[in-house]
Amino acid sequence: MPATIIDGKAFAARVRTQVAGHVTRLKQDHGITPGLAVVLVGEDPASQVYVRSKGKQTVEVGMKSVEHKLDAQTSEADLLAVIDRLNKDPEIHGILVQLPLPGHLDEDLVINSIAPEKDVDGFHISNVGLLGTGQKSMVPCTPLGCLMMLRDHHGSLSGMEAVVIGRSNIVGKPMAQLLLGDSCTVTIAHSRTKDLPEVVRRADIVVAAVGRPEMVPGDWIKPGATVIDVGINRLDAPEKGEGKTLLVGDVDYESCAAVAGAITPVPGGVGPMTIACLLANTVTACCRANSLSEPEGLTA
Ligand code: NDP
Numbered sequence: 001m002p003a004t005i006i007d008g009k010a011f012a013a014r015v016r017t018q019v020a021g022h023v024t025r026l027k028q029d030h031g032i033t034p035g036l037a038v039v040l041v042g043e044d045p046a047s048q049v050y051v052r053s054k055g056k057q058t059v060e061v062g063m064k065s066v067e068h069k070l071d072a073q074t075s076e077a078d079l080l081a082v083i084d085r086l087n088k089d090p091e092i093h094g095i096l097v098q099l100p101l102p103g104h105l106d107e108d109l110v111i112n113s114i115a116p117e118k119d120v121d122g123f124h125i126s127n128v129g130l131l132g133t134g135q136k137s138m139v140p141c142t143p144l145g146c147l148m149m150l151r152d153h154h155g156s157l158s159g160m161e162a163v164v165i166g167r168s169n170i171v172g173k174p175m176a177q178l179l180l181g182d183s184c185t186v187t188i189a190h191s192r193t194k195d196l197p198e199v200v201r202r203a204d205i206v207v208a209a210v211g212r213p214e215m216v217p218g219d220w221i222k223p224g225a226t227v228i229d230v231g232i233n234r235l236d237a238p239e240k241g242e243g244k245t246l247l248v249g250d251v252d253y254e255s256c257a258a259v260a261g262a263i264t265p266v267p268g269g270v271g272p273m274t275i276a277c278l279l280a281n282t283v284t285a286c287c288r289a290n291s292l293s294e295p296e297g298l299t300a
Pocket of ligand 1: 190
């Protein structure tokens with residue numbers, strides 16, 4: 001039987017609709033408009049595209065969107081001053097500093113200067129610690145999106161074997177924590193893992209977050225397993241025209257889809273969920289800031 005395609009684009013649209021509903025209620029019942037501030041330093045073209053897209057979607061769900069575009073040469077002190085103002089601004093409930101930052105800026109210092117309750121990326125050391133100890137936190141958007149899709153597909157994840165390939169702080173590690181929180185038996189694999197194919201073959205759930213195009217072939221996948229492909233890799237595609245590129249994930253889609261029970265495509269899988277979860281986190285942060293009950297189904 002062919003694998004079920006987990007449609008992240010459609011799922012993200014549903015999440016945005018839910019978020020928009022909560023925003024409407026916050027406005028009507030409490031006179032509160034959730035606000036998201038995005039800070040971009042420099043002119044990295046990919047970051048500019050992300051920031052534009054985040055701003056557009058923020059406005060579409062009815063929230064207030066604020067963008068701070070700072071010069072690539074901005075000093076650390078000036079950037080920290082902008083964050084400090086946003087931390088103190090009662091109309092701003094979520095703050096996101098677009099990464100990567102130019103080399104002269106200390107990313108850890110900058111991220112940890114965001115008020116933890118407004119850290120909608122979930123990268124602040126307090127949120128990392130809260131997630132690691134199973135407490136209420138802001139959860140990184142990409143792993144949160146993966147978890148939502150897995151819960152939607154499986155219902156309970158309890159007792160399932162999960163293998164996360166990749167141990168980055170923004171995807172692999174928080175993903176593993178979330179799966180553990182849902183009572184999976186979790187293995188985190190990385191570049192030093194011995195016999196990776198055998199490790200992956202144990203998994204009922206495989207999350208690939210490696211950054212290597214089509215690295216995971218179908219014969220690593222246990223029949224019927226669910227495959228979540230976080231990877232975003234751009235390959236040159238001269239056959240599509242000069243300068244054209246092709247977007248592929250970290251798994252070889254064709255061979256994995258032939259064996260898996262369910263799989264996320266690239267594009268149209270995890271990618272669209274990331275911004276949807278950013279909006280969800282902003283609404284959650286807004287509710288927490290105002291001591292209102294949190295929207296159900298939008299948090300871990
Ligand atoms: P990192 O480069 O930070 O981490 C990659 C991880 O993969 C590392 O832990 C590394 O191991 C591991 N790895 C590298 N090579 C191998 C290998 N041959 N075998 C096993 N493990 C290996 O990447 P990110 O976590 O930031 O991102 C991963 C992918 O997800 C990228 O393609 C990125 O573009 C994509 N991404 C997608 C998002 C979305 O919205 N869909 C959001 C964020 C990322 P080690 O630690 O040992 O070096």
